[in-house]
Amino acid sequence: MKKIILDCDPGHDDAMAILLAHGSPEIELVAITTVAGNQTLDKTSLNARRVCTVAGIRDVLVAAGCDRPLIRELKTAAYIHGESGLDGPSFGEPTVALDPRHAVDLIIELLMQSNGDITLVPTGPLTNIAMAVRKEPRIIQKAREIVLMGGAYTRGNTTPAAEFNIYVDPEAAAIVFTAGWPLTMVGLDLTHQALATPAVLQRIAALGTPVSRLAVQLMEFFRETYRRNSGFDSPPVHDPCAVARVIDPKVMHCVDAFVAIETHGEFTSGMTVTDFSGRLGPTNAQVATKLDVARFWDLMVDAIERIGAPAVRAS
Ligand code: RIB
Ligand code: CA
Secondary structure, three states, rough: EEEEEEEEOHHHHHHHOOOOOOOOOEEEEEEEEEOOOOOHHHHHHHHHHHHHHHHHOOOOEEOOOOOOOOOOOOOOOHHHOOOOOOOOOOOOOOOOOOOOHHHHHHHHHHHOOOOOOOOEEEEEHHHHHHHHHHHOOHHHHHEEEEEEEEEOOOOOOOOOOOHHHHHHHHHHHHHOOOOOOEEEOOHHHHHHOOHHHOOHHHHOOOOOOOHHHHHHHHHHHHHHHHHHHHHOOOOOOHHHHHHHHHOHHHHEEEEEEEEEEEEOOOOOOOEEEEEEEEOOOOOOOOOEEOOOOOHHHHHHHHHHHHHHOOHOOOO
């Protein structure tokens, strides 16, 4: 099993990443840490607890982190995720509590006490990860690797140049991309191949469990906001792509590149400037380019099925 810390801003696709991690026998979900991004920290933290409650995730530490970017004002994405950050389904009171530790301290503690076998999987702005690197630089050597959802090499989604997670906190991203650890960037070029089509939603709905119903409700809301705001017929489900890379690296093709984060551009702030030619600098990232779409959705649907029937989960 591969141990991961999922640092996220639930968020509809973050919620799917939590389900994929929890329902995959290849993954040991050591902790879920939350950050401000899609919505404010109080909302992303409540949403993480809500998803854990519905999915029966009880043995995973959940800790709240930074409530704003390192320098800039927080920008949220209610236009995609709604006022709650997880609009669509209705939730009861969460029965999963927050760990009292700050997420940055928990990330440091877990990595420093590990034997180097924990992968960081950020799927929101990189504020928590950057703060952890600054507070305890030794985590750069202790982390097995970092596989993040963010950036892109051909497009933006928040501006023409920048993807949301990087756009919200470019300074944090610059710290993370220059830290020197093994880094995989799963950006929009890859995640726009992971579309929750009607056929995919029918596969999930056919499982007929509370968790599959949650997933379908999340994706149906996500589809409407993505249709309204970005013209997609089916929504790209970004965050579980990063988890899928950890489960099965062969699920996507990656190419070595030099990636620099633009933090000053008047129109390009938050851009992940990606150089595959070696002219700008030495390789500091593997950049995901091509998804095995069928394999990805098999991983996602199988994970949701396993959660619905805990008895079949690997020990
Ligand atoms: O740009 C997509 C990313 O921004 C996803 O992680 C989504 O959840 C938002 O955080
Ligand atoms: Ca996210």
